[in-house]
Amino acid sequence: MVTRPPLSENELLENASKIAGKTLQQIAIKQGIETPEDQHRHKGWIGQLLEHSLGATAGSLPEPDFLHIGVELKTLPLNHLGTPKESTYVCAINLTSPESRWENSLVKHKLSRVLWLPVEADPDIPLAARRIGSAILWSPDKDQESVLRRDWEELMDMIAMGELEQITAHQGQYLQIRPKASNSKALCKGINSEGEEILTLPRGFYLRTILTRQILIQHDLKIK
DNA sequence: AGCTGATCATAT
């Protein structure tokens, strides 16, 4: 099944509503794709399945999933309580020439328009049987953006000061910085407090579940 | 049970 890229947000939402309630296996069969037993060696499988299913264009290019309508697709794994089970990866961080302004940052741009697609992720449900939920088209509201901005500025200040080795995932209310690498031996360049080049773990920005939980709640309240 | 640090796959 070939899915044409959506030409508008409404078309994207309509396409998303058509797969709401379906199982991952139902979608995979339509795509002619095998469903793996589990995600241990297929961590990105659901995201890529749903990208294809909704006609995303970007592939592994540094572009929004739906380029011409400027929308990013994020799956949102839900536990047995229906709340987010995992944090959400946003983007990698250039540690040698850190961005200086929130307004121009990759995080702000990536999060400016996101289609959240909830998916059951209770480990008791076999991967093939997990159902897709109702999509949420989201942009940060004023309060959310101000917290994101504060977190980003605090963390990027530390990187700019050469304090990246002092950064821990404990920092940040909505945004946190964690390793984003193949393993702990895959290193990249960074800058220390003396301005010298060092080798360090690649890092990425992640959204805490406290924010994605809030997004789900906001949406539910809007429906009712 | 939640969270942080580590890890897995694929394409370029």
Next chain:
DNA sequence: ATATGATCAGCT
């Protein structure tokens, strides 16, 4: 090594 897509798994 970097981009994409994320989840795993041990510790508190």
